[in-house]
Amino acid sequence: MxxxxxxxxxxxxxxxxxxxxxxxxxxxxxxxxxxxxxxxxxxxxxxxxxxxxxxxxxxxxxxxxxxxxxxxxxxxxxxxxxxxxxxxxxxxxxxxxxxxxxxxxxxxxxxxxxxxxxxxxxxxxxxxxxxxxxxxxxxxxxxxxxxxxxxxxxxxxxxxxxxxxxxxxxxxxxxxxxxxxxxxxxxxxxxxxxxxxxxxxxxxxxxxxxxxxxxxxxxxxxxxxxxxxxxxxxxxxxxxxxxxxxxxxxWECEEYVGIGASAAGYLHPKRYKNAVSLPEYYEKHLLEEIFLTEEDAKKEYMLLGLRMLRGISISAYYKRFKTYPKMDFDLDKLYKMGLIEEINGFIRIKEDKIWVANTIFEKFVG
Ligand code: SF4
CATH class of the missing domain: 3.80.30.20 (tm_1862 like domain)
Structure with a gap:
């Protein structure tokens, strides 16, 4: 879907x-x-x-x-x-x-x-x-x-x-x-x-x-x-x-089609962005296409999924990537700092730390 x-x-x-x-x-x-x-x-x-x-x-x-x-x-x-x-x-x-x-x-x-x-x-x-x-x-x-x-x-x-x-x-x-x-x-x-x-x-x-x-x-x-x-x-x-x-x-990295000037879309494994200015959009709607590597896709999954308070389902992550977040990211530091927690099969940002979410996100960027 x-x-x-x-x-x-x-x-x-x-x-x-x-x-x-x-x-x-x-x-x-x-x-x-x-x-x-x-x-x-x-x-x-x-x-x-x-x-x-x-x-x-x-x-x-x-x-x-x-x-x-x-x-x-x-x-x-x-x-x-x-x-x-x-x-x-x-x-x-x-x-x-x-x-x-x-x-x-x-x-x-x-x-x-x-x-x-x-x-x-x-x-x-x-x-x-x-x-x-x-x-x-x-x-x-x-x-x-x-x-x-x-x-x-x-x-x-x-x-x-x-x-x-x-x-x-x-x-x-x-x-x-x-x-x-x-x-x-x-x-x-x-x-x-x-x-x-x-x-x-x-x-x-x-x-x-x-x-x-x-x-x-x-x-x-x-x-x-x-x-x-x-x-x-x-x-x-x-x-x-x-x-x-x-x-x-x-936030769950599902596919979507975006149409119109400046719209973005995600049709796995490709993310695309349309031209922003109307004349450019009329000439050629696509501005750029980025093909995600497996590593990019995992990072995005974490970055977007952690925006949700319920966090990321470990089993959904496994279903998608055939591996576990702990194996792909160094999460120990974030656990030790008390920024994230694991509850009922979900990894999530602690509720009182949601306002420093950006610091947590940076961990997955770059
Ligand atoms: S100017 Fe921006 S924020 Fe204001 S209505 Fe238009 S799109 Fe929305």
Whole structure:
């Protein structure tokens, strides 16, 4: 079984922290993009790569910045997969959301919606250049439920410029009041060549210090767990049964086909990346292909699998590689340092060490 990722690189406005490939575009540009995207889809169809799709994920960018006609054109092309997959997600921004979109999602079996929220604080929203409000998000969720879509994620962020504990606590209270079954809570990452980086360099904004960020991570995790959210991946929390099938596929190194500019894919033993700029994508969609050696594949398996709190199944590792993690990696040091543990046949990062996961990951890189 495979995943299918579809990238829509258009947004209505640009968030200050964002370094994803995206752009603000005219309708004609979006039309042209869709034509090439569907051509690429056809190519994988013809190669027989889309026979057993378990999950579809339409991400961006902002997929619901497409017009209703464009969205429907895309969903019609994806229908054979949307009808059979277990989980079909679309990312949306709520300020662009309409009931007509919810109707369309429901018609084409989109059964999971991920809403980009980051914060509900109006000052912070302005700082990061996001255009929604708590009320807009609330009414989006209400409309999605009206059309039978209950599996809703909200993407939140901590460590935003000017964010303090008081704002974070209020954000969490509001997030919980929405009663969605999945919350992703990401730590802001300062990326190069973003507006945020410029603002920071020119002392226009200030970021919370590391201690405060660690306190925020601790607080939000405790708070969500108290409300029966399972912390199942570093940045992901879900009510039982609502863990993202598509994303777990990435962390378990399952194969997936990625289509669209800047999309990546994994068709064992090959990982590929598509061209980022639209003209390059139109000329030749593939940018690079990397063939993984057995050693690369093992490292990736550990790196990605340890992101999940349950860790890596030793028997699954054996099934895949006919060897054991202990034989392939020097894990003793990590055990002695109290960073990882083995429980019920799984190797995992200790829960209280999940925030230093990067140190642990470095062990497997290089
Ligand atoms: S909406 Fe998403 S992709 Fe678009 S600029 Fe903001 S963070 Fe980036």
């Amino acid at each position: 495979k995943g299918l990722y579809v990238h829509i690189p258009f947004c209505k406005s640009i968030c200050t922290y964002c370094d994803f490939p995206k752009q603000i575009a005219k309708e004609s540009k979006k039309e042209k993009y869709l034509s090439y995207l569907l051509k690429e889809l056809k190519l994988y169809e013809e190669q027989g790569q889309l026979k057993d799709i378990r999950s579809v994920y339409i991400g961006g960018g902002t997929p619901n910045s497409l017009s209703i006609t464009q969205l429907e054109r895309l969903l019609i092309a994806l229908r054979p997969y949307l009808s059979n997959a277990l989980e079909n997600t679309i990312e949306i921004n709520s300020e662009l959301f309409t009931e007509e979109q919810a109707k369309l999602f429901s018609k084409y079996n989109i059964n999971r919606v991920s809403i980009g929220v980051q914060t509900f604080d109006s000052t912070l929203l302005k700082t990061i250049n996001r255009l929604h409000s708590f009320d807009i998000v609330k009414s989006t969720i209400r409309a999605l439920r009206k059309y039978g879509i209950e599996n809703i994620n909200i993407d939140m962020m901590y460590g935003l410029p000017g964010q303090d504990m008081h704002i974070l606590k209020k954000d969490i209270r509001r997030a919980l009041s929405l009663k969605v079954p999945h919350i992703s809570y990401y730590s802001l990452i300062l990326e190069e060549k973003t507006v945020l980086e410029y603002q920071l360099k020119h002392h226009q904004i200030q970021l919370p210090d590391d201690d405060l960020i660690a306190d925020m991570a601790d607080y939000l995790t405790q708070k969500l767990k108290m409300r029966q959210f399972i912390h199942y991946e570093i940045s992901n929390y879900a009510k039982k049964g609502y863990e993202s099938i598509h994303n777990i596929g990435y």
